[in-house]
Amino acid sequence: MxxxxxxxxxxxxxxxxxxxxxxxxxxxxxxxxxxxxxxxxxxxxxxxxxxxxxxxxxxxxxxxxxxxxxxxxxxxxxxxxxxxxxxxxxxxxxxxxxxxxxxxxxxxxxxxxRGEHVAAIAVTEPDAGSDVAGITTKAERDGDDWVISGAKTFITNATQADWFCMLVRTSDEGGYRGMSQIIVPADTPGFEVVRKLDKVGNRSSDTAELRLDGARVPVSNTIGEIGRGFQQQMSQFVIERLSACFSIAGSAEWALAKTRDYLKLREVFGEPLERRQYPVFKLTELSADVELLKALNEKMCRMLNNGEDITREATVGKLHAGRTYRNVADAAMQFHGGIGYMEESWTARYYRDARLSSIGGGADEVMLQVLARMDGYTV
CATH class of the missing domain: 1.10.540.10 (Acyl-CoA dehydrogenase/oxidase, N-terminal domain)
Known part of the structure; x- marks a missing residue:
């Protein structure tokens, strides 16, 4: 293969x-x-x-x-x-x-x-980010329809999406219970994209706030079992973390190669930076971090192909990948010096984009909480 x-x-x-x-x-x-x-x-x-x-x-x-x-x-x-x-x-x-x-x-x-529809995932709310159990967007059943009201924010692809996989409350049960995943088409009356958000990085990706006020969609748009949305979303989060590990490995490897090439060209005190121990050792250490991430990615592929649960591995990977991405971005800018801080350099965008990796898709602190609970702690 x-x-x-x-x-x-x-x-x-x-x-x-x-x-x-x-x-x-x-x-x-x-x-x-x-x-x-x-x-x-x-x-x-x-x-x-x-x-x-x-x-x-x-x-x-x-x-x-x-x-x-x-x-x-x-x-x-x-x-x-x-x-x-x-x-x-x-x-x-x-x-x-x-x-x-x-x-x-x-x-x-x-x-x-087929690429004919653009899709988006709508979970996060103004008062419920990492705490998914705290979402309040509510869908009430009216015959064969759901009537949905609430708000979502930080939604990627939102201004272009044809439909949203939306996590909402479909019962009065609190906490993790009583949620469902529902497909909400973008042209649903009562649904609107309120505003496009202005982000620090990842600027080519549109991100927006959503509002629903009596938006009516068929109950048949429910994904899976009514009331099992939280559990389904948790499984979907695992795949999200996995994809972050994949793309960050490629991105960090690319950035390190470009930075190594620059060390050959940039002279400081009469000799190329590649002859200075600190930058060489730093890039070598970061390369080792990327190699570990790639090894974990390959392990997760084998496990998933065998039908095994990768919740722990994907959580460890997301934590490690986010930190590695940020460290690589910081080193790349540092070793490029003043030109690295200029928007004309590739390092500027890379630095801005990397910061999201420890926030989006589950913050580092959430990954640590998940792992701590898996280890038997009660935090």
Missing amino acids: QSELEQFRAMVRSVVSTEIEPHIDAWEAEGIFPAHELFPKLAAHGLLGLGFGPEDGGEGAPLEYQMVFSEELGRGNAAGVTMAINVQMHMATPSLAQFGTPALKAKYLAPAI
Whole structure:
């Protein structure tokens, strides 16, 4: 399979270098990329359907192919676009693929795999971020419809999305109980994108606030079992963390290679930086961190392919990946010196984009809490 993977990697690298890299500066400046133009181009190569079965219109490829795709996306210094693609493939659609009815998958999943629909995941609320149990957006049943009211925020792909995989309360049970995942089409009356948010980094990815005021959608839009939404979302979060580990490994490896090349060129006190012990040792240490992340990624692929639970591994990976990403970004800027602090340098965008890795998709502190509880602590 290794030779086939390398052929696949070469194909993905060609697609990224053709369809993303030439446009990323303009997309960053505009604060958005044209998802409805890019996604069909990715789908034409089978990329958006890698992790989905042929019965749903996907490729049914081993997980290693998703890993390679994410790594190559990470190599282009286009974190915003990478995040949007990960939302489409690994955050908004896994629950639908696993728990959705055939009719629901035909209506929403298949067009997403073909790149015709842009999908988004809507969990976070103004007063409930990492504390998913604290969400208050409510869906009340009225005959064959849900009537939904509430607010969501920090929603990636929101201004372009055709539909949202939304976690809402469907009963008065508190805490983790009584939630459901519901597909909410963007053109639903009573639903609106309130405003696009202005972020520090990942600027080519559109992020927005949502409001629902009596938005009515069919009960048949419920993904899986009513009242099991929290549990389904937790499983979806695991895949989200996995995708972050994949893309960060590729991104960090790329940034370290570029920084090593710069050390050969930049002279300080009469000799290249590559002859100075500290920067060399620092980059070597960071390379070891990336190598450990890649080894964990390969382990998670093997485990998932064997049907094993990777909750712990994905949580450890997300924590390690976020810190590694930030450390690589900091070192790259430091060793580039003054030019690294200029917007004309690749390090400026990379530094801004990297900071989200320890906040989005589950903050470092949440990863530590999950791991502590798995170790028997009661924090």
